[in-house]
Amino acid sequence: MAARGRKKKNISVEEELVELSQEMANCEEKIKELTARKKELKQQIEQKQMEALYKATMESGKSVEEAISLIHENRE
DSSP, rough: OHHHHHHHHOHHHHHHHHHHHHHHHHHHHHHHHHHHHHHHHHHHHHHHHHHHHHHHHHTTOOHHHHHHHHHHHHOO
């Protein structure tokens, strides 16, 4: 049965350490990119929710202040 994973290269431990460090730096950069994208998506979701809430408030015939007051009353 063949071994899985990367093929062994004939490289020194120092060279392997350099390669590993580079790979880790690439992964860290990818994590930064994914984190930024996650933040953007969360902001888009929040914006859509705020728009839906505003639309529902306007359709109810109440002012924003009245809607806020109702929400606060329901919490108590």
